[in-house]
Amino acid sequence: MKRILLLLLTMPLCASVFSQIILQKPLSQRITGYDIDVVLSTEKHTVSGTVKAFWVNPSGLPVKEAMLHMYLNAFMSNKTNMATDGNWSSVGNDGYGWVRITKMTDGSGVDLTANMHYVQPDDTNRFDLTVMQVDLPEAVNPGDTLWLNMSFESKLPSPIRRTGFNKDYYFVGQWFPKFGVYETAGMRQQLTDGWNCHQFHPNSEFYSNHSVYNVTVTLPKEYITGSGGKLISEKDNGDSTKTIVWRAEDIVDFAWTAWPGYKVFTDKWRGTDITFLTSEARVEQVDRQIQSLKNALDYLDANVGPFPWPHVTFVDPPTVGSGAGGMEYTTIFTSASADQLPEEIRMAEMVTIHEFGHAYFMGILASNEFEEPWVDEGINSFWEQRIMDHYYGNGYGMISYPMIRASDAGLGRMQYIISGTRQVATNDLNSWSYPHGTYGMMSYQKTATWLFTLQGLIGEETMNNVFREYYKKWGFRHPSGRDFIDVVNYVVKRELGDKYGPDMNWYFDQVLYGSGICDYKVLDVSNKNISGFKGAIIEGDSVRYEKSDRKTDTLNLAGVRLERLGDITLPVDILIHFDNGDEVREQWDGKARFMDFRYTGSRKVEWAKIDPDNKITMDVNRINNSYRLERGFSAASRMMTKFISFIQLLISLITF
Amino acid sequence: MKILSVLKRGAVKSASSYKFLIVMWLIMLATVFLVAVPLKAAFKSAFGTSMLKDSLLGGFDLGVLGDIAPVLKPLMASMSSGILLLLLVNVLLYSFFAGGLFTRFTTEYGNFRVHEYLKSSARYFFPFLGIFFIVLGMTILWSFLSILLPIAIIKPQDTGMEALANTMKILAAVWFLGIPVLLLVADHARRWMTTTGTRRVSTAIGAGFQSTFRSFLMSYFAVLIVLIISVALSYLTLKYVSNSLPEKGIYIFLFFIAAQALAIMKLWAKAWRYATVTELAFHNM
Numbered sequence: 001m002k003r004i005l006l007l008l009l010t011m012p013l014c015a016s017v018f019s020q021i022i023l024q025k026p027l028s029q030r031i032t033g034y035d036i037d038v039v040l041s042t043e044k045h046t047v048s049g050t051v052k053a054f055w056v057n058p059s060g061l062p063v064k065e066a067m068l069h070m071y072l073n074a075f076m077s078n079k080t081n082m083a084t085d086g087n088w089s090s091v092g093n094d095g096y097g098w099v100r101i102t103k104m105t106d107g108s109g110v111d112l113t114a115n116m117h118y119v120q121p122d123d124t125n126r127f128d129l130t131v132m133q134v135d136l137p138e139a140v141n142p143g144d145t146l147w148l149n150m151s152f153e154s155k156l157p158s159p160i161r162r163t164g165f166n167k168d169y170y171f172v173g174q175w176f177p178k179f180g181v182y183e184t185a186g187m188r189q190q191l192t193d194g195w196n197c198h199q200f201h202p203n204s205e206f207y208s209n210h211s212v213y214n215v216t217v218t219l220p221k222e223y224i225t226g227s228g229g230k231l232i233s234e235k236d237n238g239d240s241t242k243t244i245v246w247r248a249e250d251i252v253d254f255a256w257t258a259w260p261g262y263k264v265f266t267d268k269w270r271g272t273d274i275t276f277l278t279s280e281a282r283v284e285q286v287d288r289q290i291q292s293l294k295n296a297l298d299y300l301d302a303n304v305g306p307f308p309w310p311h312v313t314f315v316d317p318p319t320v321g322s323g324a325g326g327m328e329y330t331t332i333f334t335s336a337s338a339d340q341l342p343e344e345i346r347m348a349e350m351v352t353i354h355e356f357g358h359a360y361f362m363g364i365l366a367s368n369e370f371e372e373p374w375v376d377e378g379i380n381s382f383w384e385q386r387i388m389d390h391y392y393g394n395g396y397g398m399i400s401y402p403m404i405r406a407s408d409a410g411l412g413r414m415q416y417i418i419s420g421t422r423q424v425a426t427n428d429l430n431s432w433s434y435p436h437g438t439y440g441m442m443s444y445q446k447t448a449t450w451l452f453t454l455q456g457l458i459g460e461e462t463m464n465n466v467f468r469e470y471y472k473k474w475g476f477r478h479p480s481g482r483d484f485i486d487v488v489n490y491v492v493k494r495e496l497g498d499k500y501g502p503d504m505n506w507y508f509d510q511v512l513y514g515s516g517i518c519d520y521k522v523l524d525v526s527n528k529n530i531s532g533f534k535g536a537i538i539e540g541d542s543v544r545y546e547k548s549d550r551k552t553d554t555l556n557l558a559g560v561r562l563e564r565l566g567d568i569t570l571p572v573d574i575l576i577h578f579d580n581g582d583e584v585r586e587q588w589d590g591k592a593r594f595m596d597f598r599y600t601g602s603r604k605v606e607w608a609k610i611d612p613d614n615k616i617t618m619d620v621n622r623i624n625n626s627y628r629l630e631r632g633f634s635a636a637s638r639m640m641t642k643f644i645s646f647i648q649l650l651i652s653l654i655t656f
Numbered sequence: 657m658k659i660l661s662v663l664k665r666g667a668v669k670s671a672s673s674y675k676f677l678i679v680m681w682l683i684m685l686a687t688v689f690l691v692a693v694p695l696k697a698a699f700k701s702a703f704g705t706s707m708l709k710d711s712l713l714g715g716f717d718l719g720v721l722g723d724i725a726p727v728l729k730p731l732m733a734s735m736s737s738g739i740l741l742l743l744l745v746n747v748l749l750y751s752f753f754a755g756g757l758f759t760r761f762t763t764e765y766g767n768f769r770v771h772e773y774l775k776s777s778a779r780y781f782f783p784f785l786g787i788f789f790i791v792l793g794m795t796i797l798w799s800f801l802s803i804l805l806p807i808a809i810i811k812p813q814d815t816g817m818e819a820l821a822n823t824m825k826i827l828a829a830v831w832f833l834g835i836p837v838l839l840l841v842a843d844h845a846r847r848w849m850t851t852t853g854t855r856r857v858s859t860a861i862g863a864g865f866q867s868t869f870r871s872f873l874m875s876y877f878a879v880l881i882v883l884i885i886s887v888a889l890s891y892l893t894l895k896y897v898s899n900s901l902p903e904k905g906i907y908i909f910l911f912f913i914a915a916q917a918l919a920i921m922k923l924w925a926k927a928w929r930y931a932t933v934t935e936l937a938f939h940n941m
Contacts, residue, residue, distance in 0.1 A: 396715075399718065401898070410718065410720075411718060414718070414719050623703065623704075623706045623708050623723050623724060623727075625706070626705075628707050634713060634908060635710065636700050638908050639699060644912075645897040645918075646897065647739065648684070649894065651684065654747065655926075656839055
C-alpha cells in the first residue's frame with residue numbers, strides 16, 4: 001500500500017514533465033519515461049542528442065544500480081551475439097552500428113559517466129555490450145524516482161536487421177538507452193527482487209516497462225516520417241531541416257522511420273487514427289493492407305479486449321528497406337510484402353495482422369520475450385491464424401488459388417509436424433536456448449498448434465473467455481507463462497467444471513513442458529459375418545439355448561481398433577459410419593495404447609475417423625486418423641489428369 | 657489481306673492432316689501415361705485406406721502436405737527424373753513427327769497415307785533433331801542477349817525491385833517479339849529440307865535464314881499471329897486445368913476429354929504454323 005501511495009505521489013511529478021496528455025487516464029503505472037531530443041544525420045547515419053529518463057523504484061528495497069538496454073551495440077562488431085548467433089555482418093566499415101553515452105548525470109547533476117560499465121547477464125561474451133550497468137552513488141529508495149540525463153549518439157547499422165539504414169531509408173528501433181525491468185519478488189514467480197535486463201539476442205528484444213515518450217527529432221525536411229507516437233508538432237526550421245515532436249503513452253518501446261519516398265495514407269477505426277506508410281510500387285495494396293489491420297482490430301477487440309490507443313501507424317517497408325519488415329513496436333509496426341503480390345497470396349495481410357497482434361501480446365500484455373517467447377510469439381501466432389482464417393476463409397485464408405490453397409493455421413501446423421527436430425526440446429526455453437534452430441518452429445508454430453488443440457478441447461467461446469480474463473487481469477502488467485496457465489485453469493474450471501479434471505496442468509505438462517508428440521491411428525476397421533445363429537435367448541424368466549439350425553440368419557460383428565502411437569494423451573472423438581447410414585460418435589480418453597469399439601447387428605461399418613472435427617491439431621499424422629474399407633480414388637484420378645495436361649503443356653512449350 | 661489468305665490456306669491444310677495429328681497425339685499421350693500411371697498408383701498407395709485424400713478434392717491443401725510429406729518425399733525424387741526423361745523422349749518424338757508433317761505440307765494434295773507419313777518422319781528424324789538443337793541454342797543465346805545481359809548491366813541491386821519488375825516486362829516483350837524470327841528460321845529450314853530432299857543441316861539453316869529474310873515482314877507477322885493464338889491456347893489450357901475441380905468419376909473423365917481436346921488444338925496450332933510457312937514459300941512471299 002505504501003508503495004502504491006508513493007507511486008501515486010510520483011506520477012503527477014513525472015507527468016508534469018510531459019505537458020500534453022493523449023489518453024484521458026494512464027493505462028499503466030508509468031514507472032519509466034523518456035524525453036528525447038535528437039538530430040538525424042543522413043550523412044553519418046547517426047541519431048544524436050539527449051535523453052532525460054526516469055525510473056521509479058517499484059520495490060520495497062533500496063536499489064543501488066540501474067540497468068540499461070544499449071541494443072544498437074549488437075551491431076558494433078562481428079563478435080556480438082547478433083553477429084555470431086544471428087549471422088549479421090556489416091556492409092563495409094560504414095555498416096557497423098552502436099550507441100554510446102557521452103555523458104550521464106543524475107537528477108541532482110552528479111556526473112555518473114564514470115560509473116557506467118557493460119555487463120553480460122546471459123553469457124560470457126565480453127564482446128557483447130548490449131547491457132549497461134550504472135552504479136549509483138546513492139541507492140534509490142522504494143517509491144523514489146531516479147532521473148538520468150544522458151547525452152548519447154547512435155550510429156545506425158546497415159544492412160538493416162529490424163533497425164538500421166539502407167541508402168536514404170531509415171528504420172530507427174532499439175536506438176536509445178532504455179531501462180530494463182526491475183522485478184519484485186513474486187512478480188513472474190521471481191523469488192527475489194532484481195533487474196531483468198537481458199542482452200540483445202537475434203530472436204528476442206522485448207521486455208520493458210510501459211512508458212511515456214516525448215520524442216523530438218530534427219532531420220532533413222524532404223524526409224517523410226512515421227512513429228509510434230502521436231504527432232504533436234512539425235516545424236520547418238528554414239535551413240532545409242524540420243523538427244518533429246511526437247508523444248506516446250503506455251507503450252513498451254518507441255521506434256520511428258524516415259524515407260523521402262514514403263506515400264502516406266490515413267484511415268480511421270472507431271476512435272483510432274490509422275496511418276499507413278508505403279511506397280509508390282505498392283500503392284495498389286493500400287486497401288488490402290488497411291482492411292487487414294481493421295480486421296485484426298475488430299477481432300481482437302471483440303475476443304480479447306479493447307485497443308486503447310487513439311493512434312496506430314504501420315509501415316510496408318519498400319524493397320530498399322525490406323530488412324525492417326515484420327517488426328512490432330506496439331503503436332508502430334512494420335508489415336512485409338512484395339511488389340505486385342497477387343491477392344490470392346495473403347502474405348501482406350498475414351504479416352500486418354501478426355505484427356499488429358503484438359500490440360496485445362507484448363504491448364498490452366507485456367510478457368518477457370527473452371525468457372518465454374511462446375507467451376509472446378506463440379500466442380500471437382495463434383491469434384494471427386485465427387484472424388486470417390476467419391476473415392479470408394477457413395481452409396484458404398493464406399493461399400486461395402483454385403488448385404492450391406492453404407489456411408494460415410494449416411501452414412503453421414505443417415511447420416511443426418514436418419520438423420525433424422520437433423522433439424528435441426520442450427516449449428518453455430529462453431529464446432536463445434532452443435537447440436538446432438528450433439526457436440521459430442517451437443515458439444511460433446508449436447505453441448499456436450497446441451493452443452488450437454486447447455481451443456478444440458475447451459471450445460472457442462471458453463478460449464475467448466480465457467483471453468478476455470487474461471487481458472483483464474494482466475493488461476499493462478508483466479504476465480508470465482505460469483500466469484497465463486493460471487488464467488486458463490481458472491476460466492476452464494469456472495465454465496466447464498471438472499470436465500478435464502481439477503485443472504488443465506496435465507495438458508501444459510505434455511505440450512509445453514514436455515517434448516512428446518501426439519499421434520492417434522485407426523488401426524483397423526473390420527466386419528465379420530457370423531452365419532447360423534447360436535446363443536442364449538432370454539424369454540422372461542427362462543433361458544433357452546438356440547441351436548445353429550437357422551442358417552439364413554447372419555450377424556455382423558463390426559470392429560474398429562484404435563492405437564495411440566505418440567506420448568501425448570488427449571481425449572479424442574471417433575466417428576464411425578455404417579452402411580445403413582448410421583453414424584456413431586464415440587469418445588476415448590486416449591490414454592491406453594489400444595482401444596476397441598465393437599458393434600453387433602446387421603449393419604456393417606464402412607469407415608471410422610478419429611477427431612472428425614479436426615480439433616486435435618497436435619496430431620502429427622492425419623493420414624492414419626481415418627480408415628475406409630472401400631477405397632475411392634477420385635482425388636488420385638483427378639491429380640493424374642492434371643499431371644498429364646501440365647506435362648503435355650510443358651512438352652508443347654519446349655518443342656517447336 | 658495476303659496474310660489472312662496465307663493463314664487461311666495454312667489452317668485448311670493443317671486441319672486436313674488431322675489423321676497424322678491424332679497419331680502424334682496418341683503416341684505422345686502414351687508416353688506421358690507411362691509416368692502418370694505409376695504416379696497415380698503411388699498416390700493411392702501413399703494414402704492407403706485414409707480418407708484424408710478426400711480433402712484434396714477441393715484443391716490441393718498445402719496444410720496436408722505436412723501429413724503426406726513422409727510418403728511423398730521418395731516419390732517426388734523418382735518423379736523428377738521420370739519427368740526429365742519424359743521431356744527428352746517427347747523432344748525426340750516431336751522431331752520425328754515434324755518430318756512427316758513438313759513432307760505432307762510440301763507435297764501436292766492427294767493420297768498421303770499414314771505409312772508414308774511415318775516413312776518421311778523417319779527419313780528426316782536426325783536432320784530435324786539437329787535443327788532443333790541448333791535453334792534451341794539460338795533461343796538460349798537470344799534469351800541471354802535480350803534478358804540476362806541487360807539485367808546484368810543495369811544491376812538490379814542498384815535500381816531496386818520495382819524498377820527491375822518494370823524492366824523485366826519490357827525485356828520479356830522484346831524477347832517474345834524475337835521468337836517468331838527463330839521459329840521462321842527453323843520452319844523454313846525444315847521446309848527447305850523436305851522440298852529439296854537434302855538432309856544437310858547447316859545448309860538447311862542457311863536456307864532457313866535466307867527464306868526468312870526474303871519477305872520478312874509478311875512472314876514475321878503471319879508467324880506472330882499463329883504464335884499469339886498458340887500462346888492464348890496455352891494460357892486457356894493452364895487456366896482451365898488449374899481451376900477445374902471435378903469431384904466424381906464421370907466429371908473427371910469429361911475433364912480429361914476437354915483437356916485432351918485442348919492438347920490436340922495446341923498440336924494443330926503448331927501444324928498450322930508449319931503449313932503457313934510452307935504456303936508463304938510456295939507463293940514466294
